[in-house]
Amino acid sequence: MKIKKANEEYLEKAKSLSEEEVERLQSRMRAKLTRREEDKKLTPIEALAIQLELDDEQLAEWREKRIEINKKNKK
Secondary structure (H helix, E strand, O other): OOOOOOOHHHHHHHHOOOHHHHHHHHHHOOHHHHHHHHOOOOOHHHHHHHHHHHHHHHHHHHHHHHHHHHHHHHO
């Protein structure tokens, strides 16, 4: 997984997360992001922002696949 630069929109979202939301997001954070954060290559906010963006991308992919499955099931 190539680490990309955090998007401004997601940086703002990451800054506004509650402590509970941060913990939940960190529990889903990929090992590579965690290591980059520990190595000081990313700030904690940048790592959270990237994870938020990855979560959104995965959700969009899942929704597309779900729509395809539903279409096939209707036929």
